[in-house]
Amino acid sequence: MSDQPVSGNRPDTLSRRTFLRAAGVAGGAALGPAVLHRKAEAQETPSPIRPDPSAKRGGTLRYAVHNAPAHFDVHQSGTVANIGPQSPMYDTLLRRDPKDGQTIISDLAWKYEISPDGKKYTFHLRKGVKFHDGADFTAEDVKATYDRIVRPPKGVVIPRTPLFATVSEIVVVDPHKIEFRLTEARPKAFMLGSFASGWNIIVRKKTLEENQGNLRQVMNYPGTGPFKHVSRQDKEVWIMDRNPNYWNKGLPYVDRLEIYHMFPFSPELGSAFISGKVDYARLLDPVSWRKAKEMPGVTAAAFNQSVIQAFWTNMKRKPLADPRVRRAIHLAMDRHTLVEVVKDTAPMQIGGFVYPFHPMSTPKAELEKRLGYQKDMKPAVQEARRLMQEAGYGQGIKGLDFVVRDIQTFKLWAVAIQAMLKEHINIECNLRTVQTSVWFDEAAAGNFDLAISAIVSTLMDPSDYFSAWYGQNGPQNYSVWTNEQFHSLTKQIDRELNDTKRKAMVRKAEDILELDPPLIPVAYEQIYDAWYNKVRGQNPSTYFGIYDVVRWDQVWLA
Amino acid sequence: MRKYLARRALFALGTLLGVSLIIFVVLRILPGDPLVAILGVEGHARMTKEDRVRIMHDLGLSDPLPVQYVHWLHDIVTGKLGKSFFRGDTVADLILHRGPISAEIGILALIVSWLVGLPVGIVSAVKPNSSLDNIARSLAILFIAIPGFWLGMLIVLALLFWFGYKSPLIIVHFWQSPWQNLQIVIGPAIVLGLAQGAYIARMARSCLLEVIREDYVRTARAKGVVERRVVLGHALPNALLPVITISGVLLGFVLGGSVAVEQAFGVPGLGRALVTAVIERDIIVVQNLVLLYAAIFVVVNLLVDLSYAWLDPRIHYA
Numbered sequence: 001m002s003d004q005p006v007s008g009n010r011p012d013t014l015s016r017r018t019f020l021r022a023a024g025v026a027g028g029a030a031l032g033p034a035v036l037h038r039k040a041e042a043q044e045t046p047s048p049i050r051p052d053p054s055a056k057r058g059g060t061l062r063y064a065v066h067n068a069p070a071h072f073d074v075h076q077s078g079t080v081a082n083i084g085p086q087s088p089m090y091d092t093l094l095r096r097d098p099k100d101g102q103t104i105i106s107d108l109a110w111k112y113e114i115s116p117d118g119k120k121y122t123f124h125l126r127k128g129v130k131f132h133d134g135a136d137f138t139a140e141d142v143k144a145t146y147d148r149i150v151r152p153p154k155g156v157v158i159p160r161t162p163l164f165a166t167v168s169e170i171v172v173v174d175p176h177k178i179e180f181r182l183t184e185a186r187p188k189a190f191m192l193g194s195f196a197s198g199w200n201i202i203v204r205k206k207t208l209e210e211n212q213g214n215l216r217q218v219m220n221y222p223g224t225g226p227f228k229h230v231s232r233q234d235k236e237v238w239i240m241d242r243n244p245n246y247w248n249k250g251l252p253y254v255d256r257l258e259i260y261h262m263f264p265f266s267p268e269l270g271s272a273f274i275s276g277k278v279d280y281a282r283l284l285d286p287v288s289w290r291k292a293k294e295m296p297g298v299t300a301a302a303f304n305q306s307v308i309q310a311f312w313t314n315m316k317r318k319p320l321a322d323p324r325v326r327r328a329i330h331l332a333m334d335r336h337t338l339v340e341v342v343k344d345t346a347p348m349q350i351g352g353f354v355y356p357f358h359p360m361s362t363p364k365a366e367l368e369k370r371l372g373y374q375k376d377m378k379p380a381v382q383e384a385r386r387l388m389q390e391a392g393y394g395q396g397i398k399g400l401d402f403v404v405r406d407i408q409t410f411k412l413w414a415v416a417i418q419a420m421l422k423e424h425i426n427i428e429c430n431l432r433t434v435q436t437s438v439w440f441d442e443a444a445a446g447n448f449d450l451a452i453s454a455i456v457s458t459l460m461d462p463s464d465y466f467s468a469w470y471g472q473n474g475p476q477n478y479s480v481w482t483n484e485q486f487h488s489l490t491k492q493i494d495r496e497l498n499d500t501k502r503k504a505m506v507r508k509a510e511d512i513l514e515l516d517p518p519l520i521p522v523a524y525e526q527i528y529d530a531w532y533n534k535v536r537g538q539n540p541s542t543y544f545g546i547y548d549v550v551r552w553d554q555v556w557l558a
Numbered sequence: 559m560r561k562y563l564a565r566r567a568l569f570a571l572g573t574l575l576g577v578s579l580i581i582f583v584v585l586r587i588l589p590g591d592p593l594v595a596i597l598g599v600e601g602h603a604r605m606t607k608e609d610r611v612r613i614m615h616d617l618g619l620s621d622p623l624p625v626q627y628v629h630w631l632h633d634i635v636t637g638k639l640g641k642s643f644f645r646g647d648t649v650a651d652l653i654l655h656r657g658p659i660s661a662e663i664g665i666l667a668l669i670v671s672w673l674v675g676l677p678v679g680i681v682s683a684v685k686p687n688s689s690l691d692n693i694a695r696s697l698a699i700l701f702i703a704i705p706g707f708w709l710g711m712l713i714v715l716a717l718l719f720w721f722g723y724k725s726p727l728i729i730v731h732f733w734q735s736p737w738q739n740l741q742i743v744i745g746p747a748i749v750l751g752l753a754q755g756a757y758i759a760r761m762a763r764s765c766l767l768e769v770i771r772e773d774y775v776r777t778a779r780a781k782g783v784v785e786r787r788v789v790l791g792h793a794l795p796n797a798l799l800p801v802i803t804i805s806g807v808l809l810g811f812v813l814g815g816s817v818a819v820e821q822a823f824g825v826p827g828l829g830r831a832l833v834t835a836v837i838e839r840d841i842i843v844v845q846n847l848v849l850l851y852a853a854i855f856v857v858v859n860l861l862v863d864l865s866y867a868w869l870d871p872r873i874h875y876a
Binding site for chain 2: 237
């Protein structure tokens with residue numbers, strides 16, 4: 001894996017400087033094998049994003065994203081309501097390249113080394129980086145940040161803690177060098193992805209100490225990021241200015257960021273963009289997005305989001321404990337219709353138990369040949385009825401309590417699912433629509449037969465969400481599902497360092513989940529963005545989710 | 559008069575205390591966990607029992623209910639009104655920032671309702687069962703029947719798709735930019751005002767029709783007073799009392815209606831803050847805003863009652 005940013009510009013003529021640079025690169029390439037034989041694997045990138053010489057400086061970028069955050073602690077959050085407006089003020093150790101949203105490049109760590117046994121990650125930190133309050137950034141800040149993420153204090157809940165479950169010790173070697181020691185090795189992509197997650201922003205040790213490790217009600221805590229807080233009007237706008245002392249000289253390009261809080265998929269957000277009141281809109285509703293796509297001077301993009309939409313089947317209820325009944329329910333879903341049902345409310349795509357766009361999952365074309373994902377429902381329904389018969393429920397099931405989260409997509413789907421279950425396998429259910437907060441109470445207490453909602457993950461890597469969604473005692477395993485074969489396979493997937501072997505295991509896990517579903521996947525969410533063409537330097541078409549590339553330092557206004 | 563005022567003020571205080579108790583109890587017995595909104599879905603799922611205890615303690619939700627109620631009353635008396643569960647903003651700041659916008663909408667709506675309702679009511683009463691009266695009555699029923707938020711959405715969409723126009727996204731106060739401020743408040747004020755205007759038109763018509771048949775009006779006409787003066791100078795003042803009464807009641811509808819209409823127009827007023835707070839289950843914000851709406855309603859109705867004496871010298875309060 002190379003962390004070097006790739007330059008797309010090739011000079012027309014070979015200048016002396018270009019020649020010397022090329023010679024340097026060639027020399028480096030020649031020395032490559034020697035470097036590879038070193039004890040630890042070193043990755044180095046002098047500057048994660050090189051300022052684009054054609055980019056223009058100045059201007060105000062007006063960006064609309066999500067409603068206001070419930071609190072200000074990015075580490076404790078799981079919603080874009082925080083990461084959307086707050087990320088531009090912070091940096092991370094590593095980050096995803098805004099060019100593709102996938103490649104991991106350096107950030108506050110300019111170099112990292114992984115020990116040959118994969119149990120030690122050493123980060124070399126940039127010197128001369130300052131927090132917005134003027135304090136120097138050191139390894140102590142990284143240690144304080146990650147100590148809190150890995151082992152949160154009481155009353156502090158950090159959804160990313162499980163990513164670092166194997167981190168046993170964080171050691172400051174010197175003010176600009178820090179080591180993360182692991183109890184056992186994890187796949188490199190998983191660990192680096194965790195360090196590059198946009199959630200894991202570096203905050204000051206002093207800030208954490210002064211607030212007893214809880215930043216929920218601390219609005220403006222200093223970061224090292226490209227933008228500095230100026231003002232905030234609750235539920236309206238967050239304004240920040242360019243950080244003139246940003247360590248990545250030349251960045252950011254825009255002088256001011258105005259981040260507007262608007263409900264996702266709302267007509268208000270759509271109208272703000274269409275009327276030109278904002279330059280860039282994230283989480284547009286499909287109707288506004290399609291309208292924006294037709295507008296001259298506007299670019300619209302759709303990309304994958306880290307959310308699965310599903311419904312859970314309560315394993316404590318007798319008919320639903322039977323894997324054949326759950327498989328029958330799974331097969332009775334006409335997913336193509338379900339995606340169509342909500343097409344004007346939220347953009348969705350078909351998928352199974354693993355992100356359908358992940359390189360280790362069954363490819364979409366292959367998946368759509370499987371029962372339960374085909375356009376032609378006949379074979380799937382036939383099999384579903386056979387399974388119900390075999391399980392002793394050939395006559396169907398009556399009176400299931402279907403708890404529906406009070407959100408438009410779930411309400412639309414619940415009615416369609418109710419009809420599909422009745423028509424295909426004679427399962428009758430009563431819909432019970434409840435507020436979001438009630439839904440989670442009911443789900444956690446097991447007061448449901450079927451319950452529809454959505455859950456997210458930080459990484460696309462199955463090791464992140466297999467344990468949370470499907471794991472024994474997994475926090476989002478609302479069905480309270482168990483399958484010993486799957487749980488033991490998950491442990492192997494977590495430990496396996498060879499990608500090919502890992503992929504085979506993930507496919508095997510998929511097969512287990514298909515036959516013994518812990519939840520019934522409905523669809524995978526997509527994100528609709530649109531921006532006026534004067535906004536340059538970002539196209540999220542290949543991004544995964546909206547949590548990693550959210551800093552706006554590379555964006556400029558033409 | 560003073561005794562009457564004191565008695566009414568005491569009743570008003572009792573009413574508000576009762577309202578506060580109802581709001582407080584209802585919000586606490588409603589199902590749903592505010593920690594879902596605070597911690598997010600993932601954080602909530604990973605929260606341990608110890609975490610819950612700690613967070614509930616930090617939010618002041620682990621105190622016994624009577625203690626929580628007394629704390630709230632103390633906050634009201636001291637004018638702090640408490641802090642939002644979420645971002646720590648004080649409710650007093652929220653009201654000071656957003657209140658003027660909602661107040662403008664309410665007052666403008668009232669003005670629109672009188673400007674539209676009264677002339678329509680007078681014309682209908684002066685020429686009953688004429689085609690003008692029929693049109694006015696049909697329009698009145700139409701505006702009463704149309705939900706304000708729906709009409710609001712239609713206006714927003716029409717302005718957007720025909721003219722590419724949308725009102726400012728954030729609050730601009732009148733003293734900051736009167737023109738931008740007007741763009742924010744005018745839409746909701748017209749929608750709310752038209753609906754209330756329809757009620758006023760119907761009330762003005764029926765009251766005026768009644769008064770017009772009175773002996774003193776007939777006498778004025780017999781004396782040769784011009785019709786305009788008969789209607790506006792003699793009949794109308796006496797027909798206005800019920801219209802004023804209904805205006806006080808209608809203000810309550812304006813306040814209630816503004817919640818949905820502000821949402822439809824995307825106006826960041828108190829109504830919208832209330833909707834967001836309900837979604838977030840931000841109990842402190844909800845209970846204070848509902849109490850504020852109740853207080854406004856009580857005070858306006860008290861003022862309406864007191865205005866009777868000023869409008870009709872025959873009325874005396876003892």
